[in-house]
Amino acid sequence: MHVLSRFSEPGGLRCSSPSAASTMQAEKSKHKTYRHSSQNHERNRSSLVLPASDAKICGLQCRPGEGNRMHRLQGEPMSTPNLDTEKLRSNEESRVHQQIAFASGLFQGDITIRTVLESLAEGVVIIDSSGVILLANEFAGQMFGYPGRDLIGRPHAVLVPERLREIHKEHMARYFAEPRIRPMGMLLDLVGCRQDGSEFPLEISLSFLETIKGVLVLAFISDITLRKQIETRLRKSEELFRIQVEIVKDYAIFTLDLQGNVLNWNAGAERLKGYRAEEIVGRHFSCFYAEKDRNAGAPEDELKKAADQGQFAEECWRIRKDGSGFWADIVITTLYDESGNPWGFSTVTRDITERKKAEEALSFSEARYRALFRDNPTMIFTVDSEGTILTANPFAASELGYTVDELERQPVLKLLHEDDREAMMKQLQMCLKNPDEVHRWQFRKIRKDGTLLWVEEIAQAVSGLEGGRAVLVVCQNVTERKRAEEALRKSEMKLSKIFHSVPVLIGITTVAEGRCVDMNEKGLQTLGYRREEVIGRSTLELGIWESESVRDQATRILLKEGMVRDMEMHFRGKSGMVFTGVLSAELIEFDGEQYMLSVINDITERKRMEEEIVRLNADLEAFNYTVAHDLRQPLNVISSYCQMIERICRDQLGDECMGYVQGAYDSALRMDRLIGALLNFSRLARVEPRRETVDLSAMAHGVAEGLKQTEPGRQVNFEIADGILANGDASLLRAVLDNLLSNAWKYTGMKEQAVIEFGVRDVDGVPTYFVRDNGAGFNMEDADKLFTPFERLPETENQRGFGIGLSTVERIIGRHGGRVWAEGIPGKGACFYFTLELKLK
Structure with missing residues (x-):
């Protein structure tokens, strides 16, 4: 990357471009060299530093106390490029023209700097705060596809893909608000846009110039397309190498001489067999064999086969250093020199123990599957997409009265009731269409003898034996269950008839609101409502309960005990008539909601009869006492006379007569006791025990x-x-x-x-x-x-x-x-x- 940066010695600038080194050396005596360093920029926060004499040539001056930081000299003349004045028709065009002229004049007076900028193998552009390109070297034009100096005067946004321009505009605004040095490599890779619309990766470093015309941004741009391609190829190469290394780790790779002695040993071999290279090199490879195989001469036989055939391969048992064994897949290949003479063997060994275990497990699983399929007391079929039976287990054949051979390769519709055949084919197609779903249905199957049975089938699509899709169907005979369901349906019908014919009020209400769900005919008759007047309405709304507190009391008992037994209370019908009833209730649950099953026995007539019985019993008791009194009156007279006769006439009467008198007296006493016993017996029918x-x-x-x-x-x-x-x-x-x-x-x-x-x-x-x-x-x-x-x-x-x-x-x-x-x-x-x-x- 080529940049202009501050030289380490005060007052000096030089160019770091190798291509411009000779030019710089030639001009060294005439001009001071310039260097623009991004590291020094972080320390000094300036864009270009020139000696005072060179700054004056460029129309810049140093501000007091600012060292060599350069600024444009006010009022100094500057050179301008030959511009087409016909295009500059607006004030804005005039401003851009002036800015371009100003930027061109910055370096026009210094041949070294101009030479450096033009000789750099990267693009250099200068833009102002409005985003207009004021200066661009020839390499920048070539990079972006603009001939000559055609970039100058264009908005720098043309160098950015259209999809990124808004984001770039925001970044540029932030940069001009707070300009700073930004060297290459600090940010993510950027994308440039050529004049033909093609895009390419690039890197940019930024610096800024403080001038009397404002801040200008100096950008150094590098096309990194080739580097990106190299990086991509390098990543692919590294990934390929990594994969190859990882694969090799799973194999023991070593070579043998013609006698079977180990010549070399890789890391995979060390991991697999447990020997380090220094332990095994030079030893005979028969140490990897089980003792019985060594005694049988297996190592030598395998080398001979490899020498005769060029290669020998087998799956066999091998022994590690620690004595443990493992299943190995080995390949022994004969190695030849340039003359075609064998000089040794290459051996590749892979541990296949887990694969062997998996194969054994699969074999066991298949055997178990066959056993389950063959011996399962459930009908099992596999059916293809055309409805042809591929397999049927013996139980299915036996249940339907066929042999397995008679069922296989037959249409499954042959086994179905004619009314179910179309639905069955639709279900099979649905299974194949939705292979991840388990499907259930019930159909009627026909046995070979013509008898019918109901089956419940569970089906799911599976992979067929020949790679296609099939449907696995597991059938359960539910004929007895269907009969039970039919019996249950009839039972429910009977129960409904009983429910509506029972001569007592029966109602079902929700516990929470008391909303009526059902009520039998006797209940409707007792209350005087029609069914549509009751169903869905609250019993409190209907006014059936004597009061809300009575209903709440019954509900509390129901929720606490789960039942209510023989609770006597008053109820009200539609006409307002009040009757006495005995409530018994059970707490039941349907679909997670609690209900009260209430049985109300109207005892109004019974209460009237009980009251009548109480009255009659009172009358009877009075009658009993009257009768007892009337009966005891003559008995008392008889007893008194017998006592008088015994006392007065004992001496006049003989023993026989006195015996008669005593008998009469005893009979009177016995009768009196009997009357008392009868009175007590009658009283017991009415007495209430005091507990x-x-x-x-x-x-x-x-x-x-x-x-x-x-x-x-x-x-x-x-x-x-x-x-x-x-x-x-x-x-x-x-x-x-x-x-x-x-x-x-x-x-x-x-x-x-x-x-x-x-x-x-x-x-x-x-x-x-x-x-x-x-x-x-x-x-x-x-x-x-x-x-x-x-x-x-x-x-x-x-x-x-x-x-x-x-x-x-x-x-x-x-x-x-x-x-x-x-x-x-x-x-x-x-x-x-x-x-x-x-x-x-």
Whole structure:
């Protein structure tokens, strides 16, 4: 690159151009030499420095205190080139003319500088702040395709490709705003534009001249096309060399003499076999062979084959220095001298262990694929683009009643129901058109015997055996599933019929808004709405709930428990009529949204009947007490008369007569007790238990002590478990234990050693209490009669009692929400069980 730059000695400038060196030397005595250095520019921030005498010749003067920085002398005459004055018609043209003349005069007085500029093998241009080229050497014109001095006066933008001019304009404006030295190589490569429009790479260094006409920019331009071409070829050459080196690293390359001794050794050989060159050169290459191959003479045989045939190649097992083995692809080539005589062998070895493993894996995979294809209990086909069956596995053939040979090369449409054939071909074409997608469909296939089966097929395009495209089809027999789906569809139809025919209100609403999704016919009838009036509307909007708070209460319970059970409340129909209903609800979910499945049983009539029953029971109770009073009145008279006769007439009457009187008295007392028992039995049907925690163990001990006192001579062993607690009415539960333990006492009367047990055990998670004895027992066929009032089993007719004790137990347990039952074996005893619910429903 040739530039004008400041010389290191004060007051001196010289040219660095080799071509101008002789000229510069010749002129050295007449003129001082000039040098323009970009490095010095960074330090001194000036464009050209001349001795004061030379500056004056160029029309420049030094400002005080600025050393040799040169400026144009005001008022000094300057030489101007011969310009065509006809073209300079405007003021702007005149200004450009003056600027060009001024720039030409800068160096006109100094032959050395002009000679240097013209002799440089690079372009030099000077432009002003408006971008006009004021001065250009001949080389610049040649570089850009402008003859002679045709560049002068043109806008410098013609040297820039049109697509880059706007960006270049911005750069130029910034540079003139803050001029500075910019040597070559500091920025990215630039592009120039010749007069014919062709582009070429270039480098530019910039400097500036401060003159009385303003700042001028001095640009040195180099065409770097050749350098770029050389750089490109060099990069390609280096890349090729790099690739070759990398490839060589994967191969062990060495030479042998005719006897098989190693002559040389490359880096790839060292990496592959583990020997350094100094360890292996001179040794026989048989050390690379397995012992059995050495003993068999394989090294010598291979060299002989290479010598006879010119080359020997095989894939074989080789041994490294550390004793490990690897699969190798070797090529042994005979080497000849200029006379055609063999002088040695070239050996190239490549490690193919991974390839062998891959081949084995592929072989295994293919074997596994064949096994899966052959033994898979799923129908598998491959079909070409024409719909011809290429392959079919044995299961597919068996399922359809064919052999494999009968299926292959047959049209797949042969296996399809005629109504599905067109759709099948469309699906196959879709698979081939979209090979990355997995397709699914269901069609009907026809077996060889004509029977039909439904199949679900999964298909995807694959590479065919001959390089074309095929479709892999995996079929699953879904005939049973289709039947199940049809059964489900029918079941759903039945369920819908049941839903709409159930004689209670059933509705499905969203939990969030209470919006009605469905309601059965009974619900619409009960509320008085048509279906279109209900579906999609909120139950609050319809006013079905007695109040919003009632609905919120039911919703809270539903969300907490997942269900609502037997919640009695009032509801309102379309007419405004209010009715009483019992709500039961389940929390269900469809497609991620929660719904309330509500069943409302209209109990308005039942409530009316219950109220009527309460009234009738009250009347019945009053009637019972009246009847009891009326019955007891004569019984009291009879009892009183019998007592009077016994007291007054005992001496007048004989023993026989007194026996009759005593019998009448006992019968009256028995009848009175029966009337009392019946009143109690009737009362139990209406009494509400007052629940509390009851110690049944203590209660059972009390009953047992009372029974022992009635018959002190009996041997009865009571086994009563401790700590048995229950939640119930204490007085009613006392009656239960009285009856059950008394019943056991009564029916163990014939046992010399009676055992009566009271305890509790868990049955299906429910506490179950029991009274067991070893008495007379009973036949299980008569178990249902035990709890019927006044019913006596045949073998117990002589036992005392009224026959309502167990009926009383059943009624009390029922009032607690539990149940009672009995088990027995004749002659071996009986066991009575009862449960008590924790809460009354």
